[in-house]
Amino acid sequence: MSHGKIAPPLVLINLKCYLEATGTKAVQLARYAEQASAKFGVTVAVAPQTADLRLVSQQTKVPVFAQHVDSVKPGSHTGHVLAESVLEAGISGILVNHSERRLEAGIIEDTITRARDLKLTTVVCANTSGIAAAVASLGPDMIAVEPPELIGSGVAVSKAKPEIITDTVSKIRRISSQVTILCGAGITSGEDVKEALRLGTQGVLVASGVVKAKDQAAAIEDLARACR
Amino acid sequence: MSHGKIAPPLVLINLKCYLEATGTKAVQLARYAEQASAKFGVTVAVAPQTADLRLVSQQTKVPVFAQHVDSVKPGSHTGHVLAESVLEAGISGILVNHSERRLEAGIIEDTITRARDLKLTTVVCANTSGIAAAVASLGPDMIAVEPPELIGSGVAVSKAKPEIITDTVSKIRRISSQVTILCGAGITSGEDVKEALRLGTQGVLVASGVVKAKDQAAAIEDLARACR
Amino acid sequence: MSHGKIAPPLVLINLKCYLEATGTKAVQLARYAEQASAKFGVTVAVAPQTADLRLVSQQTKVPVFAQHVDSVKPGSHTGHVLAESVLEAGISGILVNHSERRLEAGIIEDTITRARDLKLTTVVCANTSGIAAAVASLGPDMIAVEPPELIGSGVAVSKAKPEIITDTVSKIRRISSQVTILCGAGITSGEDVKEALRLGTQGVLVASGVVKAKDQAAAIEDLARACR
């Protein structure tokens, strides 16, 4: 059930709660990711819904991320997402503090600590350069920069506001030289990806640009090809 | 993947975030439930963690409940539990407003409405007779009465405070003659179950009494036998 | 500092976080309420922001409501609104579960219980007839029906969707014959008020219709006159 090391450059596809990527459709999308990954030698990972983690993990070889994990320990926590549970389901990492699932500052730190103990890769989302710098102090493996006004817009942050990316990269690098930086929000094409990499990031976090594409396989190929 | 109609009397086992009932251990516990159900002709259902819903649903025939579902519709809701997703994973019903996952009043109503549209059975938890009466107005399929001070205590509410149960049953029945009423909190033995049924409920919601039992299979059998 | 009994018909003005009703402007608006109340023999109450409760209470004679109170007891609860604190500031009652400040079902019950102990009048907001019926079981003094899609719209629920009001009144009355029912959302004119009373309610909860009016005094007079 090991899905390999997550080495940048990375294309991470967030399946959100889209019906176009739920259940068997999540598996199908992950297969496209697998094929693109093999074809271009680039890591392509997916973040399905919690109920689909094991299914995707068992039926494909791509790294699988949880979209959210609660910072609880095993015990009486009805309705929460336990790290040990999603780990057993085969995940490699977790998204933390996505703008649609924001967390208290202390919970972000707790989640990173728990993930580290379980050898899960953390991708902490930040919607401003200030938050990106702040979370860099908490020691995550990766930071994804996602200005919320561009999420789902089809306008790539790397093109619309390149200075947000360079400013954020610069602020993060003052605090951490090692953390991997992903560029999110509005990424839809290989051109967006190239621009994101040129601006100093090591990959992209993408959602509707792939999931809502008429041809999901082609959309993923386009992004992966640009990462070479 | 249909797991049959949920007819009372019902033993519903909440697996919470217990490691003793995570992943393959959730399946094992569900198998015990399946066997007890067949042996005594009583419905025994389980509520595993979200990541285990499909696994348990595919490998056993017991009715499977989600511990929590968010009231979102398909779309951009990273890190939420979509009803359509857990439905595709094979569940029959959902727990709503458990005392470890309390919801705003309006969200309880929204969740019941969404579940009804998807033909999912709702079990709404209430920790006082007042809340039980209140949620009865919202039209759930079942109400589980769980005084929080007895949860996980090993002291059955049906024995420690029988008047809570009779009072709650009475208040609920003034508003709804049809809703199924479950007795929760501290249930560990068949004797507790018999007392709960005698007080006017149609089943039990149990967690640590089964999951933490030295012999889970025997614990489930004891509860199911008492329901005949 | 006693501000008298709150007898229906009632016009309750929610000042929200509007700058037009903050600080000294809250006092000014409360004076208009006082004058209209005296002129027409109708109870007109105001719900200022927490920091303005004492100021309004000391400088006018209208009943003053808190917009929200936390269900905490005295102690270590930094940043919360303690019932004893706002009581000492001179309030007569509290708004509970406004659609802009929704509460868990259990918290609504706790808040009503605490308020009753402190002899504070509770006005619980409900945005559907189902929630209105549900909260009726919790024993509040008043219920305000506010369909969220009409809040701040300038379209009175009593005119746009009179069946929501009659349906809600009917559902509430099956559970409680005594609770006072207020009609909220979109109320701006005396005509709206008359219609609301005609449909079986005992008053109105209003906000922008008064606070954002060019002539706040005239707007309040219009509402109070219609209650006679």
Added chain:
Amino acid sequence: MSHGKIAPPLVLINLKCYLEATGTKAVQLARYAEQASAKFGVTVAVAPQTADLRLVSQQTKVPVFAQHVDSVKPGSHTGHVLAESVLEAGISGILVNHSERRLEAGIIEDTITRARDLKLTTVVCANTSGIAAAVASLGPDMIAVEPPELIGSGVAVSKAKPEIITDTVSKIRRISSQVTILCGAGITSGEDVKEALRLGTQGVLVASGVVKAKDQAAAIEDLARACR
């Protein structure tokens, strides 16, 4: 209503929701703070409950802090604490992210930005050195370090775990040379204060050590004297 510049060393007293510091008792405690401040030439500030801010601000000359402010702008936000409202009530600053009122990371940043626009001093609480370093990136005026396990314990963090303070100071200073650092949690005596200052902080955040003291005036004097 100007309460003067807030220059370290600073003793900041959080009144929480203690009845011993509610309403007129908040004013009394603030008078003791005023006297100690004058006697020792040290800034002593208080953070009363929201409903008491104006009262304390009007009747004393000490700097007054809000215990919490919501990051909303003027408008339809029933039951929230608007910065403009508490500013008009006479405050000089705000506590942000107290461990009893934790905030999402993005909300901390928004609150700091709003406070800066309104010329309000921000004291952001951090319960670990990691969070302290993280919030330093967000540009607050002050950071208060409060390990939650020592809050209200009567055991001063400066004595029980001095390495937490020195480690935190060191991590903060790598990011900001200017932010004022306060030491919180368990501070009860002048000796605790001296130790805190010796470890590199510029003041203390204290609550029960003063509010619950048999002689509040003497307790404040003891802390202020140690700051000289």
